[in-house]
Amino acid sequence: MNKERIVKVAVVGAGFVGSTTAYTLMLGGLVSELVLIDINKEKAEGEVMDMNHGMPFVRPVDIYIGDYRDCAGADIVIITAGANQKQGETRIDLVKKNTEIFKGIINQILKYNTDCILLVVTNPVDILTYVTYKLSGFPKNRVIGSGTVLDTSRFRYLIGQKVGVDPRNVHAYIIGEHGDTEVPTWSLANIAGIPMEKYCKNVDMCLGEPTRKEIFDNVKNAAYHIINKKGATYYAVALAVRRIVEAIVRNENSILTVSSLIEGQYGINDICISLPTLVNRQGIVNILDIPISDQELALLTKSASTLKEVADTLGL
Ligand code: NAD
Numbered sequence: 001m002n003k004e005r006i007v008k009v010a011v012v013g014a015g016f017v018g019s020t021t022a023y024t025l026m027l028g029g030l031v032s033e034l035v036l037i038d039i040n041k042e043k044a045e046g047e048v049m050d051m052n053h054g055m056p057f058v059r060p061v062d063i064y065i066g067d068y069r070d071c072a073g074a075d076i077v078i079i080t081a082g083a084n085q086k087q088g089e090t091r092i093d094l095v096k097k098n099t100e101i102f103k104g105i106i107n108q109i110l111k112y113n114t115d116c117i118l119l120v121v122t123n124p125v126d127i128l129t130y131v132t133y134k135l136s137g138f139p140k141n142r143v144i145g146s147g148t149v150l151d152t153s154r155f156r157y158l159i160g161q162k163v164g165v166d167p168r169n170v171h172a173y174i175i176g177e178h179g180d181t182e183v184p185t186w187s188l189a190n191i192a193g194i195p196m197e198k199y200c201k202n203v204d205m206c207l208g209e210p211t212r213k214e215i216f217d218n219v220k221n222a223a224y225h226i227i228n229k230k231g232a233t234y235y236a237v238a239l240a241v242r243r244i245v246e247a248i249v250r251n252e253n254s255i256l257t258v259s260s261l262i263e264g265q266y267g268i269n270d271i272c273i274s275l276p277t278l279v280n281r282q283g284i285v286n287i288l289d290i291p292i293s294d295q296e297l298a299l300l301t302k303s304a305s306t307l308k309e310v311a312d313t314l315g316l
Pocket of ligand 1: 012013014015018037038039040080081082083084085101104120121122124147150232237
C-alpha cells in the first residue's frame with residue numbers, strides 16, 4: 001500500500017455485521033468508496049439503497065454493490081461473510097462451515113487484489129484469520145482479525161460502569177481467543193495509570209473477586225446473551241471494525257487487540273490470536289510483549305493451544 005490516502009474498502013458479506021460495518025464506515029467519513037459483495041445480491045442491493053438514501057446527511061461516499069472484480073484497488077477488504085453463530089453454538093462449531101466458505105472467498109479476492117489488507121471478522125475469527133493467512137500467502141502484517149477488540153471494548157465499558165469512569169479512561173485488555181478461552185488481564189488494568197485495585201481503594205469501592213468474575217463473565221458471554229435476546233450482534237462489532245479501519249487509514253500507530261500471526265511471543269507459535277498490537281497503514285507493525293502475570297500467561301497458553309488444536313484439524 002503505497003498510496004498517500006486509503007480510500008476504498010470492500011466488505012464481503014452484507015448480513016447484520018457487514019451492513020452495519022458499512023453503515024458505520026459511511027458515518028465515519030473515513031473512506032470515499034465502499035463496495036458490498038454478497039452471494040445474496042438482493043440483500044446487498046437493499047442495504048446499499050438504504051444507505052445511499054441518507055447520503056445528503058454525511059460526507060460523500062460512493063457506496064455500491066459489486067462482485068469480486070470490485071475488490072480491485074481496495075485498500076482493505078473486510079470479510080464478514082459466512083454462517084453466523086446460532087443459539088447454543090460456539091464459535092468453534094462454526095469452523096468447518098466457514099473454512100469452506102473462505103476457500104472460495106479468498107480465491108476470488110486474490111484474482112483481483114493482492115495488495116490489500118485483509119480484515120477478517122467472521123467467526124471463529126482467530127482460526128479464520130489463520131486460514132486467511134495460509135490461503136492468501138499474504139505477508140503476516142496484511143492479515144488482521146478483529147480479534148478481541150470487541151471484547152476489550154466490552155471489558156472497558158463494564159469496568160467503567162462499575163467504577164463510574166468513562167470507558168475511554170479505563171485501560172484494560174482482553175487477550176487470547178475471541179471466544180470461550182479469552183483472558184482478562186486484570187493485573188494490568190488501570191485508570192489514569194493507577195492500578196485498578198488501588199483506584200478502587202482510593203474511591204472506597206471494592207472490585208473483589210466476585211465482581212471481577214461477574215464483569216468477565218458478562219464480557220465472555222456477551223455474544224450468547226445478545227444472540228439469545230435479538231438473534232445476532234452487530235452494533236459494537238461494527239464500531240470495533242471501524243476503529244481498526246481508522247487506525248489503518250489514518251496511519252495511527254494505535255494499540256489494538258487485533259488477532260494476527262504469532263511467532264514466538266509467550267511461547268506461542270503459528271496461530272493467530274489477539275495481543276495488544278501496534279496498527280498503522282502497513283497493518284500489523286509490532287505485537288507488544290506486555291508484562292502479564294503468571295496466571296494470565298497460563299490462561300493465554302491454554303487459549304492458544306485450544307486454537308492450535310482446532311487449526312491443526314483443518315490440514316492447511
Ligand atoms: P449474517 O448471516 O447476517 O450474514 C452473513 C452474510 O454472508 C449473509 O448475507 C450471506 O449471504 C453472506 N455469505 C455467505 N456466504 C457467502 C459467500 N460465499 N460470499 C459472499 N457472501 C456470503 O451473519 P452476521 O450476523 O452478519 O455474522 C457474520 C459473521 O460475523 C459470523 O461469522 C459471526 O459469527 C461473525 N461475528 C463476528 C464478531 C467478531 O467480533 N469477530 C462479532 C459478531 C459477529
